[in-house]
Amino acid sequence: MYDMKPYLKRIDEVIKKGPYKDTWESLSQYQAPDWYQKKKFGIFIHWGVYSVPAFGSEWYSRNMYIQGSPEYEHHIKTYGKHSEFGYKDFIPMFKAEKFDPDAWASLFEEAGAQYVVPVAEHHDGFQMYKSEISHWNAYEMGPKRDVLGELGRSCNQKGMRMGASTHRIEHWFFMSHGKEFESDIKEPMERGDFYWPAMKEADLQDINSEPTPTKEFLEDWLVRTCEIIDRYHPQILYFDWWIQHSSAKPYLKKLAAYYYNRAAEWGTGAVLNYKHDAFLFGTAVPDVERGQFAEVKPYLWQTDTAIALNSWCYTENNQFKNPADLICDLVDIVSKNGRMLLNVGPKSDGTISKEDQYVLREIGSWLKVNNEAIYDAQIWRKAAEGPTEIVEGQFSDGIKKNFTSQDFRFTTANGKLYATVLKCSTDHTYCIKSLGIQDASKKANFNGIIRKVEVLGKDGELAWTRDEEGLHIECGVESDKPIVFRITID
Numbered sequence: 001m002y003d004m005k006p007y008l009k010r011i012d013e014v015i016k017k018g019p020y021k022d023t024w025e026s027l028s029q030y031q032a033p034d035w036y037q038k039k040k041f042g043i044f045i046h047w048g049v050y051s052v053p054a055f056g057s058e059w060y061s062r063n064m065y066i067q068g069s070p071e072y073e074h075h076i077k078t079y080g081k082h083s084e085f086g087y088k089d090f091i092p093m094f095k096a097e098k099f100d101p102d103a104w105a106s107l108f109e110e111a112g113a114q115y116v117v118p119v120a121e122h123h124d125g126f127q128m129y130k131s132e133i134s135h136w137n138a139y140e141m142g143p144k145r146d147v148l149g150e151l152g153r154s155c156n157q158k159g160m161r162m163g164a165s166t167h168r169i170e171h172w173f174f175m176s177h178g179k180e181f182e183s184d185i186k187e188p189m190e191r192g193d194f195y196w197p198a199m200k201e202a203d204l205q206d207i208n209s210e211p212t213p214t215k216e217f218l219e220d221w222l223v224r225t226c227e228i229i230d231r232y233h234p235q236i237l238y239f240d241w242w243i244q245h246s247s248a249k250p251y252l253k254k255l256a257a258y259y260y261n262r263a264a265e266w267g268t269g270a271v272l273n274y275k276h277d278a279f280l281f282g283t284a285v286p287d288v289e290r291g292q293f294a295e296v297k298p299y300l301w302q303t304d305t306a307i308a309l310n311s312w313c314y315t316e317n318n319q320f321k322n323p324a325d326l327i328c329d330l331v332d333i334v335s336k337n338g339r340m341l342l343n344v345g346p347k348s349d350g351t352i353s354k355e356d357q358y359v360l361r362e363i364g365s366w367l368k369v370n371n372e373a374i375y376d377a378q379i380w381r382k383a384a385e386g387p388t389e390i391v392e393g394q395f396s397d398g399i400k401k402n403f404t405s406q407d408f409r410f411t412t413a414n415g416k417l418y419a420t421v422l423k424c425s426t427d428h429t430y431c432i433k434s435l436g437i438q439d440a441s442k443k444a445n446f447n448g449i450i451r452k453v454e455v456l457g458k459d460g461e462l463a464w465t466r467d468e469e470g471l472h473i474e475c476g477v478e479s480d481k482p483i484v485f486r487i488t489i490d
Contacts, residue, residue, distance in 0.1 A: 001192045002133045004219055004220065007223045011258050015254065019261065020257040020260040022250075022257040024283060026257065027253065027260070028280065030256075035269065036161075036236075040340070040374050041114055041342070042236075042341040043111065043115075043117070043341070043342060043343075044304055044343035044344070045344055046312040046313045046343055046345045047346045048126055048128060049126045050090075051313050051345070051347060052094050053074075053079075054313070056311070057311040057313060057315065058313035062174050064082070065185065067180070067181060082178065086185065088184065088195075089184075092141075093348070096138075096350040098349045099350025100350065101150040101153070104154065105151070105154035108160065109158045111361065112366075116160050116162055116163065117164065117165050118163075119166075121166050123168075123174040123240075125195070126138070129147060129148035130146040133220075133227055162232075164232060164238070165237075165240070166224070166237070167240040168224055169221050169240075173202070174201075175198040176198045176201050177201065179198060208245075208246050213245065213247045218248060219251075221251065222255055225255055226255070233266060234270075235263070235270060235271065236270075237270065238304070239275070241275045243274065244275070256283060259272065271285055273286075273302055273341075275288075285300050287304055288301065289303075289304055289395065290394055290395045290398075291391075291394040292332060292336070293390075293392055295392075296383035299337065300338075301337065301338045301339075303338060303341065304343065306321075306345070307326070307342065309397075312345060318353075320355045324480050326359065328422045331373075331374070331422065332409055335380075335409035335410055369456055372486075373484045373486075378412050378413060379411065379412070384407070384409050385408050386408055387406055388403050388404060388422075405423050405424065407423065408432055416486050416487065416489075419435070420482050420484045421483050423482075424480070424483060429472065429474055429475075430472070430475065431472050437467055438468070448489040449489060453473055453487050454487075455475050455477055456483075456486055458477065462475050462485070473485060
């Protein structure tokens with residue numbers, strides 16, 4: 001069993017010597033690095049042992065032990081009794097024989113991604129990297145490759161920032177249902193065992209739920225996370241939702257102080273992504289899972305969403321989103337001071353499905369033409385106009401948004417104003433009401449002088465007029481994706 005004491009001592013020493021201490025007061029000094037403020041589009045990757053059964057979702061390791069669930073029934077029918085073939089028995093089947101990190105990095109570059117965040121350890125407890133803390137990792141088992149390290153090198157060579165995601169804290173309860181009947185999950189268990197601790201699952205939304213994670217488990221979580229930091233130097237560290245549990249608060253502060261201090265040593269800056277109120281507001285960057293905000297925010301934020309509607313990992317029944325819809329979401333999010341982390345789920349052999357590739361390439365093709373309205377862009381005085389309302393909050397990405405040619409999103413960069421219309425007009429005319437002629441003495445709206453209107457992707461100026469109703473533009477571009485107008489103003 002790994003001795004955590006030396007690492008815990010090192011963590012305390014780094015916090016003691018560094019500029020950040022493990023208090024909210026000290027961590028409130030944090031500011032996101034300049035490079036992150038310019039990054040708007042990243043790739044999230046859910047790939048692991050759960051990609052072998054490719055059934056249900058990435059929660060297969062939990063759900064296969066819930067009696068009566070579709071995963072439970074599927075498992076018995078396909079693999080046999082849980083006592084004879086448990087989740088751990090998928091590991092030798094996870095060979096990743098076609099995993100090519102350079103090919104992945106090239107695809108993500110083609111998609112226009114600026115940063116990449118692979119899941120380093122999911123709820124199932126299998127590490128996708130070389131570790132001194134547990135033998136249950138991809139370097140020693142399954143693929144027998146340092147997936148996180150190899151992919152990081154390939155993405156860095158392409159100029160993309162590299163991050164990591166850890167969902168380890170959910171492992172406290174994730175495998176617990178296997179104790180309810182005869183399976184391969186049973187006592188006695190100790191730290192270092194794959195299924196440990198498999199504690200009873202309570203109300204997952206209750207931040208004071210019991211049984212409360214123990215000191216031993218939380219120290220193990222802290223050390224595992226710091227090992228990722230020290231070994232791979234991720235510039236973005238993403239956490240899933242359950243870290244908001246009340247028992248984790250002291251360890252979150254230690255982790256943040258350690259991470260920020262280490263990043264200060266490296267001179268890279270660092271970003272922590274969190275959900276709900278796990279971290280004190282202002283000490284890290286908030287994330288909205290599968291959703292977005294209805295209005296512009298004065299602070300940086302991120303949404304994590306997936307190409308597939310039904311799962312984060314690859315399954316044989318994935319339902320894939322339309323690339324045009326994802327581009328509309330990206331435009332909307334960026335106009336409101338956010339950025340999009342878009343998930344892809346590779347197959348267990350290391351290949352990425354043709355459906356995922358199609359979506360990524362379509363987004364990349366659009367960004368190649370229109371990236372100046374997205375990359376490095378800042379919010380304008382107004383984020384949006386138009387009749388279509390955005391449903392705010394998490395898990396809203398399945399709600400179809402029927403955008404019209406009256407729905408615009410605004411950003412500014414390079415001394416220009418960008419107005420992106422989310423649906424092409426049938427008569428090739430557009431009216432941007434926010435840019436109409438207005439009485440400066442009566443309204444605190446736009447009163448600048450418009451000099452020129454262009455459409456990205458085509459040379460030459462567009463015909464336009466302006467009156468009290470709005471800025472009227474004639475544009476014959478046909479597209480099933482958003483169209484960006486570049487407006488020169490004085």
